[in-house]
Amino acid sequence: MKKLIAMLLALVMVLGLAACSQNAAPATTTTTEAAETAPSTDAAQTTTENTASGDKVIKIGVVECLTGDNAAPGTLCKIGAELANELHPTVDIGGETYQVQLVIADCKSDKVEAANCATRLIEKEGCVALMGPAGSGFNLAMGDIVKNAKIPTITSNATSPLVTVDNPYYFRTCFTNDFHATVMAQYAYDAGYRKIAVVKEITQDAAVDCANRFEELFKGLTGDPDCIVCEVGYNVTDQDYNAQLVTLSQNTFDAIFAPNTAVNLAMMMNQAQDMGLDTNWLAIDSCEVPEFITIGGEAVVDKVYFSSFFDTAVAQTPVTTYLLDEYAKRYDDECSSFVALQYDAYTMLLQAISDAGTTDGDAICKALENIKGFEGATGVLEFDANHNIENLAVVKTVGADGKFKYVATVKP
Numbered sequence: 001m002k003k004l005i006a007m008l009l010a011l012v013m014v015l016g017l018a019a020c021s022q023n024a025a026p027a028t029t030t031t032t033e034a035a036e037t038a039p040s041t042d043a044a045q046t047t048t049e050n051t052a053s054g055d056k057v058i059k060i061g062v063v064e065c066l067t068g069d070n071a072a073p074g075t076l077c078k079i080g081a082e083l084a085n086e087l088h089p090t091v092d093i094g095g096e097t098y099q100v101q102l103v104i105a106d107c108k109s110d111k112v113e114a115a116n117c118a119t120r121l122i123e124k125e126g127c128v129a130l131m132g133p134a135g136s137g138f139n140l141a142m143g144d145i146v147k148n149a150k151i152p153t154i155t156s157n158a159t160s161p162l163v164t165v166d167n168p169y170y171f172r173t174c175f176t177n178d179f180h181a182t183v184m185a186q187y188a189y190d191a192g193y194r195k196i197a198v199v200k201e202i203t204q205d206a207a208v209d210c211a212n213r214f215e216e217l218f219k220g221l222t223g224d225p226d227c228i229v230c231e232v233g234y235n236v237t238d239q240d241y242n243a244q245l246v247t248l249s250q251n252t253f254d255a256i257f258a259p260n261t262a263v264n265l266a267m268m269m270n271q272a273q274d275m276g277l278d279t280n281w282l283a284i285d286s287c288e289v290p291e292f293i294t295i296g297g298e299a300v301v302d303k304v305y306f307s308s309f310f311d312t313a314v315a316q317t318p319v320t321t322y323l324l325d326e327y328a329k330r331y332d333d334e335c336s337s338f339v340a341l342q343y344d345a346y347t348m349l350l351q352a353i354s355d356a357g358t359t360d361g362d363a364i365c366k367a368l369e370n371i372k373g374f375e376g377a378t379g380v381l382e383f384d385a386n387h388n389i390e391n392l393a394v395v396k397t398v399g400a401d402g403k404f405k406y407v408a409t410v411k412p
Contacts, residue, residue, distance in 0.1 A: 046104040056098045058091065058359060060349065061105065061121030061130040063142065068109025069236055072262050072289040073134040073157055073338050078104060079331075080156070080342025081131060087326060091350045094357045100350065107133050114138035118145045118153075128359040129153065129349055131342070132170070136160035136206040143167050150361035152368065154349055156341035159284075160206045164387040169361065171368055171387040173345045173378070174309060177206055177259075180284040181213035182412040183307040183393040184257065188282055189221040191305075193254035195229050196282075199244065199268070201260045202233040210259040210284060229253045236261060241268045245275055255280040262287045265304075266296035273299040285309065288337055293402055300398045309378045310337040311394045311406045316379040323377040334403060337378070344376035
């Protein structure tokens with residue numbers, strides 16, 4: 001019965017999640033175009049109304065996964081953008097103050113829809129910059145569009161290195177797959193693990209890339225070409241993992257590395273517990289959403305260790321404290337790294353627009369590249385030559401109180 005309930009709950013969340021657990025609504029007033037009445041190229045769209053008649057206005061587009069498989073992180077990213085916009089509603093451009101209006105479009109966790117949303121926000125809405133969605137594939141689908149239009153785009157949740165390769169208009173505030181893999185390989189080795197099983201979500205390019213890189217790095221750390229004892233794969237739409245778990249149970253290992261989406265990993269860990277597979281799991285930040293704990297229940301408590309960018313127990317800068325205080329005024333749950341990363345993406349973008357003194361895309365990109373020592377909620381930030389950010393990482397788990405818990409800080 002427990003397994004059935006978890007699967008039904010997970011199915012509802014995968015197909016239609018539109019909000020994370022919270023008891024307060026964002027202070028920003030919004031208007032929404034219903035998705036049911038719009039063609040596929042005009043997905044549900046929300047525009048912040050923080051301007052008065054006569055205000056000078058610039059628009060920033062937010063393409064986000066608010067429904068579909070990636071709705072859990074996507075919804076948190078939306079909250080981060082809206083909160084950042086509420087706290088920083090204006091930008092100085094050439095000595096004049098402009099109101100910043102967000103135009104938020106739901107790409108429905110679909111690559112084609114992500115491309116359509118980007119096109120519409122640029123061509124119809126006149127957005128001077130975009131914020132990319134949760135998921136590497138969706139950002140890759142937008143890549144040529146923003147490149148050809150010369151629109152600076154910054155994503156807070158796309159880990160594939162390919163997102164920023166050969167695209168001078170794309171930036172990210174999150175870690176890459178390589179960095180996540182490096183952090184978790186180092187953590188696993190330091191924890192004394194020497195034999196690892198790997199679970200690959202084969203329909204997600206980022207998950208496969210991260211798993212492959214972890215294997216390579218862990219073999220290097222251990223000096224043992226046979227340290228990866230087995231690999232199993234599954235599709236993101238799967239909900240029954242019996243075959244994969246049976247294969248895993250036939251091997252001997254210290255932990256399982258599974259850079260999966262939150263819902264899939266929680267379901268898998270629940271089913272592993274039901275069949276008596278008792279082991280530690282290693283993951284990445286994709287599981288840092290409330291749904292992971294809701295679905296996983298006791299099966300995930302002190303059993304999963306994952307890399308993240310941010311923890312509420314460790315204030316990286318004064319901005320960390322400021323964001324946490326403002327978030328607590330509006331929401332009852334804990335501020336997620338997805339919220340903090342999106343906050344940093346928005347505020348860095350505003351800093352660049354102000355520094356550029358213009359809304360010209362090339363000038364904004366140059367200003368983003370020139371930002372140094374930026375104090376964000378997730379640390380002191382600046383972009384490297386590939387438009388990526390490397391920072392200290394934290395490893396977290398789920399505590400007995402049902403909350404994410406800080407474990408360690410890792411600098412690879």
